[in-house]
Amino acid sequence: MLEAAGVTAVEEQVYGALVDSPADTAAAIATGLGLSLDETAAVLASLEAKGLMSRTADRTPRFLATPPDIAIEPLILQRQAELQETRRVVDELLRRYRASRRPREAAELVEVVVGRPAVAQRFQQLQRRAEREVLVLVKPTFAIPHEANDTELDLLARGVTARAVYERSVLESDGGSAAVARYVAAGEQARVVDELPVKFALIDGSEAFVPLTPDDPETEPTFMVVHRSGLLAALIALFESLWERAFELSALTAQTPGDGQPQRLPPADAQLVSLLLAGLTDKAIAGQLGLSIRTVHRRISALLDRAQVSTRMQLGWHAAQHGWLDGYGPAGARGGAD
Known part of the structure; x- marks a missing residue:
């Protein structure tokens, strides 16, 4: 549990033994924990350097644990300072990372x-x-x-x-x-x-x-x-x-309406009206449908009579209001976008 404060597991084990049995010798600690004498001596030296214990001046020294509140609190404060410095370094690295990536990310947008x-x-x-x-x-x-x-x-x-x-x-x-x-x-x-x-x-x-x-x-x-x-x-x-x-462009395909849908216009007339409402000239319509201009004029005239209107603008309004182009399947298509 003390590893976060910079104390290793074996150091914590020895320190705990000193807390439970103050003034033990190195040999007694080694025997009690099942450690070698050399390993115990090294751990005791490390604990002493960290301020977690002290030793007596006897010919055969005995070791005393420093009170936990006095011994461990400085270690916690030291680790907090180290973490704060680490945070500062991370923030600086993040700033540098963003600065180096910003132009590249902008370029990658296009x-x-x-x-x-x-x-x-x-x-x-x-x-x-x-x-x-x-x-x-x-x-x-x-x-x-x-x-x-x-x-x-x-x-x-x-x-x-x-x-x-x-x-x-x-x-x-x-x-x-x-x-x-x-x-x-x-x-x-x-x-x-x-x-x-x-x-x-x-x-x-x-x-x-x-x-x-x-x-x-x-x-x-x-x-x-x-x-x-x-x-x-x-x-x-x-x-x-x-x-x-x-x-x-709802009737551009000039297909017969699906089952259950009433026939609004003959397919050829529906295609003509669709191109007319799209704004194509009579010449352009004739070219697209493979008709003569005279035939286009004749068909438009027949549609004007059918709608009982006198202008092409009125014809477009009538076609929209009476659903002449309804039922001719999907309203759209395209070729290559580029």
């Missing part, structure tokens, strides 16, 4: 990835790590062709939630609507806005993949992986803000 192959590989790695949700803002240009992002389909197949906000230019690009529809059909939720300020992908709310350089097909792309930080929280807030005000 990982820079340079070059098209490296960017494509890193983005695929991040996607494959997703366990709960992937959030993306999608706009041209793409390091990975957005129509070839099969990793996205694998995520959706294993139950990962995916939400995407597309810039309208993606739907207007060659094959863009069909590419997005592929992901819509797989179960991703998609919305569209006229223009996005930036593009990025958010993985499980813990990592973001963000371009560092402007879009330029002639130069190598540079992206950064942002880990948990204030910057990551800001990117999540930006996505949610854009998501709230984006238009929902």
